[in-house]
Amino acid sequence: MPTPTEETWxxxxxGYRNDMKYPNCVGTIDGKHVYLKCPPNSGTAFYCYKKRFSLILLGVVDPNxxxxxxxxxxxxxxxxxTIFENSTFYREYILGKEILPPKPLPGFNDPMPHVLLGDEGFAVEKYIMRPYDKRSAMRNEDMKTYNSYHNRARRISENAFGILVQKWRIFHTPIDCEINTACSLVKSACCLxxxxxxxxxxTQSECHTFDTSTISLSAVTPLGPNIRRSNTEAFRIREQFKTYFNVT
Known part of the structure; x- marks a missing residue:
């Protein structure tokens, strides 16, 4: 898997601007529990909220x-x-940096950062957008409109994980080997x-009609919901995206 360059982003x-109509998005991000047989001498390090043992696969997915x-x-x-901020990706591309220089949204003048799109498992940050909570969106049409654009683009990552699990049967049951070997197997599956x-x-048509809800992802499940507070600047950026989607 080659190191992404500025041209990659x-x-x-x-792709996200043309295909998903979400400008300034450089990728969708998702994290999944990959279930393991109980690793020896690991204590509770790999014991997740699902009351099973797992390691985390965190992935940024392109529009293809x-x-x-x-x-x-x-x-x-x-x-x-914690997983995201301890990742190599966070240290190399996010911490104190910008993936790409800010640029205005189409038809607007204010520079806007380039962002990743995540689900409720991530906090709203300058570099990550998440949808508005469902209760608020039910009472607010502008929020509902934003969520529809956000979720349509974000499903790219969900479908990518679904395709991965469907293709490689090693994910259908908890992986039974040493942690380092399990990590190598997961990395290999992603490269393949x-x-x-x-x-x-x-084919592209297969991906656009792919429904992850029809597959039993017995060894890959989403991360839990996030309860961390976000900063005011991050909320302001999301509000600008919301305004853009409601006037275009």
Missing amino acids: RKNEL YMFTVIDVGGYGKDSDN HNFLRSKNIV
């Missing part, structure tokens, strides 16, 4: 359902933000997933 942004970046091996016991996607062995 620009291609991602162009390919993994741009993965981070494998986070402890199942850790929260979503990208290889097959790049060779167009899975």
Whole structure:
């Protein structure tokens, strides 16, 4: 899996802008528990809230359902933000940096950061947008409109994980081997997933009609919901995205 360059992120942004109508998005991010047999001498490090043993696969996905970046091996016991902020991806691309320079949304003048799109497992930050909570969106049409654009783009990552699990049967049951070997197996599966996607062995039409709810992802489940508070600037950025989607 090659190290992403500025050109990689620009291609991602162009794809999400053209295909999903979400500008300034450079990827969708998701984290999944990959279930394990109880690792020896691991204590509770890999014991997750599902009362099972797991390691974390964190992935940033491009608009073609390919993994741009993965981070494998986070402890199942850790929260979503702990896993993300301890990841190599966070240190190399997010911490004190910008993936791409800010630019205005189409038809607007104020520069806006480039962001990743996540689900409720992530806090709202300058570099990550999450949907408005469902109760608020039910009472507010502008929030509901934003959520529809956000969730349509974010499902790219859900579908990518669904394709990964469907293709590689090792994910259908808890993995029974040493932690380092399990991490290598997960990384290999992600690289092979990208290889097959790049060779167009899975067609775009198959991906757009793919429904992860129809598959039993017995060894891959989402991270838990996030309860961490977000900062005011992050909420302001999301409000600007909301305004854009409601006037275009």
